[in-house]
Structures are given as structure tokens and as C-alpha cells.
Amino acid sequence: MLKVNNISFGYHRDYWIFDEISLELKPGEVLGLYGSSGIGKTTFAKVVAGYLKADKGSIVVDGKTPLQKGRNPVQLIGQHPEKTINPRWLMKQVLKESGDFSAEFLQELGISQEWMQRYPSQLSGGELQRFCLARALVPETRYLIADEMTTMLDAITKAQIWETVLQLVEQHQLGMLVISHELSLLEKTCDRILDFQELSGGSSAF
């Protein structure tokens, strides 16, 4: 179980980006988090995945507090895959950094062997996003946060990626948090949906 207990975060002393948010995510569950842009969804995702430290509250993953060292069992996938990949590396180097991946696994994600010899600039956003998924789905990963993961992609690629991800989540019994401002997407992919504004004490934006 991923437990987020009353976390607050602010860049300034004077006000919080969000205040006292709690939620629970079970393995195998797909949970949606809905809200319009600029209300702190991405900052929340970064805190839960350990990129930022909460000012108050705690995050407990399967009974333990994730360490700053080593691999975090909570992995984050963002909106801009091109920003998370070293532009000077071949794609095979990009993968190598995160470990060894079997050919079957890569095939499952729809990654073609041909792409390994390419640089990130020679692949499209949807193709790069698959690499980001592969990197995030190492054996240590128990929870996955998808923050507007397919917002930049066309409808068919979007549907393709979700089909794969939901299959893998089910197969590995991962817990998944889907953050989006697109309600129709959340309704198609999630078991339940929370309103970010409501969570942080505001009124609903539904």
C-alpha cells in the first residue's frame, strides 16, 4: 500500500502549493487524480515520487519510508519524455542506464530493436514515452505515477500506450496514480477518481 499522510508542500514560507493531502493506493489499483492546470498536481506527483521533500507529513510505501539512495519503488512518468532523456545518448545507452531489459519485455511495450541505434531526436514523442515506461518498469517498481503521460500524443498513440500500461499494471500488480485534466481519459482508465482540489480542501472542480 502506498500511503500519503497529510503532506504539505510550498516553495515559499508564506503559502502552501498544497496543504495536508492524504490518499491511499493499493497494489493493482488504478487511481485517477483530476484537476485543472496550475493547482499543484505535478508538484504533488514529484513529492510522492521523492523528487521533492514534503514540508509536513509522510509517505509510506509498503510499510517503509523510501530512502533517498537507490531506486525508489515509486516511479514517475511525466508529460515531456524528451526532457528526461540525455540527447547525446543512443537509445540503447538510455535503457542500459536503468538495467537490462529482455527482448520480450521491450516488444510488449512496442519498442522496436531498430530504435536502439537512434538518438532521441530521431524518435517521436510516443516512441520516446515507451522508453520512459520501460525505464520506470524495473522489478523494484511497485507504484507508478503517470502525470499527463499522454497529453502530447495523438489519439491512436495515446490509446496504444494506455492499452500496454494497463496490461502491465495488471500483470505486475502495480499501483498506479493517473494525473490528468482530461476527465474522459480518467473515466476510461481508472478504478476510482479523486478531485485534487477537493483533496486539498478546496471545492470540487468537477
Place this chain on the structure above:
Amino acid sequence: MSSMEKTPLSETKEMQPLLKVRDFSLAFPQYENGFQETYIQVIRDFELSIYPGEIVAVVGSSGSGKSLLADSILGILPENAKTGGKIYFEGTRLTKRRQEQLRGNAISLIPQSVKALDPLMKTGKQVQSIVRDKKAKKRIQREAFQKLGLPANTDKKYPFELSGGMARRVLIATAMASEARLIIADEPTPGLDKKTLREILQNIKQLSENNRGIMFITHDIHAALKIADKIAVFYGGETLEIARKEDFSGDGENLRHPYTKALWRALPENDFKALKGNQPEAGRVPKGCVFEPRCPIATDFCKKNKPKSEIINNGMVRCFYA
């Protein structure tokens, strides 16, 4: 849905298209083994007409060559690009020379990235700088800002002080303040939330008043359907279909091309059903129909022959089985 029962401009044949593109192709040289020069075709058989007052969306996935299309019309392609086919603007062929004269004047671009704004110049001044008439430039800029719903003090701000949505609006204001008759909006809506998106789309629609023509390049079919009159579906460097907005409804039974149908059904509001495979890469496009490797109704005939464009039910399509 518009309540006005007028015939679309494109059907009243007397009117001359603002922009007419016929059999346009674009290729880039590639060097293999050092010296062997081969050309990679990135756009083939592209066709499109835009009439005054009309918004035509060009919808395609990333890597389909959409942005290059904008560059081709503006004439800002890299030196080594090789183009074919014809582009007409207001009935006259676009030459390199004419493109230079027209771009920034009669043809204006709303760029993809808000980084196109000068970070060291106040936004008001940036918009004023494109107005020729020195006396009127302040007034024109103010009117544009007001029309787009930008707060009055926005002109005193630098780009870094603006939110993403406001910066986009400043870019749109630049096109609005210009005397452009054709505006090319290259992916102007990514990463905006619902409310801002709706406002920005409304702003683009405002641009089409005064009989301006707009080419709206996007990967977002929802955005396209909200404001466009016609939708050109771009795949693997080709226009597979040009459909009317009304054709996108129900199960997509009014759509002509299997790719367009798949695109429509893939939306989360519809079936959310994916299609296997990937768009062919430039230089590896099949000999026959470009969509054949992924097409659910393809036959051997599609493998070997390339479908020509046909007009069916007031729309263009490139498929043997449409």
C-alpha cells in the same frame, strides 16, 4: 453547431481560394556511406485549399511532417530541402521571392513555442513592432489585447512574467495586429487546461473574422473539431482525407478513410481502441497506400497501388475502398 444555414465558402465556386496547394512534396538529402546522396521524402501528394474566412485544421500525429508544411508555405525551409508541386496564394504561384515578401505581412505564423517571444522586450512593444502605421500601432495593439481578454497592464510585462496561456495570447495578438490574410497556427494549444484551451480556441476563431483564412495545425482532434470548418487528416506525409467537421460523429460512419475512423474511435470519449503498429518513417514509406500496413481492410491491391485522391460526399479521400 452553427445555426446559420449558409453554404460553405468552399462550395461557392466563384470564390478564389486564399491558399491552394497541389501535389506538394518535400524531400531532404541524406548521405549514405559518405558520398551517396539519396533523398528522403517527408511530404508527398499534399493538397489543401483554404478560402477566406475559413479555418482548416491539419490533424496528424507527431512526426507526420505537419510543422514542415507550415515552413514550406512560409518559405523558411532549410537550404537543402527539395520541394515539388505548386502552392498558390490568392491565385498566384508562390515563388521564393514572393514568399519573402508575403511572410510576416500577408501570411503570418503563430509559432508552436511561446519561446518565440523576445525575452528582453515588453510584450506590448513586441506586438506594436509588427504594425507598419507608426501612429496607429499603440491603438491596434491595445485593441488586440482587449479583444483577447488580456489584462490592461499586460503590455508592460516581459514574457517571463506571463503564464503559458497569456503568452499564447500575446502570440495570437501579434497575428491579430498584423494585416495578414492567411494565418498559420502551428500547434498553438499544447499543455493548456480545459478552460484556457477553450479561450485560446475562441481567440483563434476570432482571428478568422474579417475574412482571414486560418490553417490550424494540431495533433488534438478535439481542438480541431471545436473551431475548424474542414479537417485535413495527415498521415505519414500525405493527406489521407479532408472531411467536414460534421462527419466526425457517432461511430465515424460518415468518415471516408479507415485511418480517420480509427483516429475517431481511439478517443477516450469513444471506444478508446488502439490500432497496432506505427506510422511509417520518412524514407520507409510503403510503395502502395501509406496506411496499408496498419489498415484493417487492406488487400493485396493496396500493397502495390497508390490510391489517388477522390471527392466523395463533399470530402477528399485517398482510399480504394472508401
